[in-house]
Amino acid sequence: MIKTFIGLFKQKEIRRKILFTLGLLFIYRLGAGIPVPLVDITKLTSTVSDNAIFGMMNLLGGGALQKFSIFAMGVGPYITASIIVQLLSMDVIPALTEMTKSGANGKKQLEKVTRYLTVVLALFQAFTLTYAFQVNYGILVIDSLSVMFYITVVLSAGTMFLMWIGDRISMFGIGNGISILIFAGIVSHIPFDFYSIFNTLVDQTSGNAVMFAGIFNFAIYVLMYFVIIVMVIFTSTAIRKIPIQYTSSNLRKQKQDVTYLPLKINSASVIPVIFASAVMTAPQTALSFFQSNTTVASVYTWLNTTLSFQTPTGLAIYGVLVIAFTFFYTNLQVDTEKIADDLGKQGTYIPGIRPGNETKVYLHKVLNRITVLGAAFLVFIAVLPYALPMLVTALPNTVGIGGTGIIIVVGVALETMKDLEGQLTQKTYKGFFG
Numbered sequence: 001m002i003k004t005f006i007g008l009f010k011q012k013e014i015r016r017k018i019l020f021t022l023g024l025l026f027i028y029r030l031g032a033g034i035p036v037p038l039v040d041i042t043k044l045t046s047t048v049s050d051n052a053i054f055g056m057m058n059l060l061g062g063g064a065l066q067k068f069s070i071f072a073m074g075v076g077p078y079i080t081a082s083i084i085v086q087l088l089s090m091d092v093i094p095a096l097t098e099m100t101k102s103g104a105n106g107k108k109q110l111e112k113v114t115r116y117l118t119v120v121l122a123l124f125q126a127f128t129l130t131y132a133f134q135v136n137y138g139i140l141v142i143d144s145l146s147v148m149f150y151i152t153v154v155l156s157a158g159t160m161f162l163m164w165i166g167d168r169i170s171m172f173g174i175g176n177g178i179s180i181l182i183f184a185g186i187v188s189h190i191p192f193d194f195y196s197i198f199n200t201l202v203d204q205t206s207g208n209a210v211m212f213a214g215i216f217n218f219a220i221y222v223l224m225y226f227v228i229i230v231m232v233i234f235t236s237t238a239i240r241k242i243p244i245q246y247t248s249s250n251l252r253k254q255k256q257d258v259t260y261l262p263l264k265i266n267s268a269s270v271i272p273v274i275f276a277s278a279v280m281t282a283p284q285t286a287l288s289f290f291q292s293n294t295t296v297a298s299v300y301t302w303l304n305t306t307l308s309f310q311t312p313t314g315l316a317i318y319g320v321l322v323i324a325f326t327f328f329y330t331n332l333q334v335d336t337e338k339i340a341d342d343l344g345k346q347g348t349y350i351p352g353i354r355p356g357n358e359t360k361v362y363l364h365k366v367l368n369r370i371t372v373l374g375a376a377f378l379v380f381i382a383v384l385p386y387a388l389p390m391l392v393t394a395l396p397n398t399v400g401i402g403g404t405g406i407i408i409v410v411g412v413a414l415e416t417m418k419d420l421e422g423q424l425t426q427k428t429y430k431g432f433f434g
Contacts, residue, residue: 007424014174014423021173024165025184031161032064032071032185036154038141039068044133064185068139070158074185075166075178077125077159081117083271085110090332119160126155175416183412186405197221224388225406228381232410235377238265240370242363246348261343261350263367266374267333270407272325273382279321280307280314309386318386319379326375327368336363381407 009015035041044066064071089096089110096113099106130151133139140147166177174180201221202214241260283303308314340360349355353362 008420011424014420017172017174021169021175021180024169024173025180028071028162028165028181028184029188031158032069032188033067034070036068036070036072036151038147039139039151040141041066041068041139043137043139044068068133070154071162073122073125073129073155073159075159075162075181077122078114078118078163078178081114081121085114085117087332115163118163119156122156122159123152126152126159129155175412175419179412180416183409183416186409190405190409194222220388224384228384228406229410231377231381232407233414235266235374235381236264236269236411236414238374239263240265240366242366243351244343244348245351246346261339263334263363263370264374265370266326266330266378267367267371268326268329268374268378269411271329272322272375272378273407275325275329276318276321276382280309280318283307310390312390315383315386319383322379322382323375326378327371330367330371330374334367336360336367339363 008018064074085096089100091097096110099110099113102109127148130140130148134143134148140151162181163178166181169175169177169180171177198218201218203210239262241262244259244261246259305311306313307317309318337360340356340363343349343359344355350359350362353359
């Protein structure tokens with residue numbers, strides 16, 4: 001790994017891309033510390049940490065929501081828009097489905113639709129967020145509709161500027177720009193999380209016995225991070241190889257050439273965890289804005305108790321949702337019918353399986369079987385950070401956010417390193433004559 005890093009910086013073009021990316025990330029982190037004018041951010045500190053969905057948004061933005069900065073919403077609206085467009089293009093809206101099948105031009109049109117939807121969602125989310133915080137916590141210095149609209153425009157502009165930064169990183173930097181921004185936001189908050197957890201667990205003014213117990217709990221917390229990292233790396237890289245045979249006309253000897261079709265154990269990545277968290281927290285968040293009504297308040301209290309991540313019942317529901325969304329999103333991502341058709345067009349086949357519908361059925365069966373293992377690992381990774389504070393009572397509940405963050409960070413890091421290693425291989429490759 002050290003040799004790879006040294007090799008990356010030796011290559012002038014790759015070094016320029018890395019420095020360009022770091023420069024844009026510096027601008028991103030600088031903007032994440034600039035609060036929106038006319039907002040009292042001191043009233044948001046406890047709010048964000050106590051609310052699960054706001055905690056997730058704050059995590060993806062690297063603490064920008066807690067500071068209510070100009071980048072408070074991060075690239076969340078774009079992620080939501082991408083998921084919506086992707087779902088609608090699965091034979092729901094014929095026009096979008098046609099775009100997905102139209103090659104590069106279709107992808108450009110689909111991306112344009114996603115950008116337009118991002119603007120709409122950013123304006124809606126910014127206004128809703130500002131209005132909700134003002135009604136419940138009184139964050140505005142001047143309570144007026146014009147100030148709300150002003151803040152809405154500022155937050156939406158911040159999101160669109162981040163998307164521009166992400167595009168520049170994708171074009172002239174390293175990796176996927178949007179993923180790199182999310183990665184940077186989470187990583188920037190990890191040192192503060194460790195520092196905060198250490199101060200919470202280790203009472204340095206107490207006796208040796210109490211301090212040792214705190215250090216032991218902190219060691220468990222660190223061990224949890226390493227376990228999750230190892231699990232994420234395994235689930236991200238583990239694949240099932242399906243042997244494929246074909247006869248190559250270019251081979252002089254008439255023999256069959258064997259290759260493999262790789263199917264990832266977890267094709268859905270972190271999306272099921274985000275979906276499950278949103279489903280669990282969205283009803284509570286929506287009802288929390290109308291707690292003045294007695295009936296609504298009682299329903300909110302019941303939901304808050306039942307769907308809480310700090311209760312066994314809530315964690316069980318959370319786990320079931322993660323499994324359900326894993327299977328749902330995996331079957332959206334991996335089109336076994338298309339794979340079977342492509343194999344048939346290429347003149348390839350799976351040994352012992354007839355081309356066509358039988359191949360499709362076989363691939364679907366294999367995909368569901370390996371997804372069981374991927375879903376189980378994903379549930380373990382997602383539930384562990386929430387379950388650990390129940391076992392180690394000294395750990396704060398905010399530890400629960402760590403699992404999702406690590407899944408995203410490790411996934412993006414692996415993809416970026418693969419991209420960099422590929423570029424390094426191209427630059428260092430030498431021909432037959434050197």
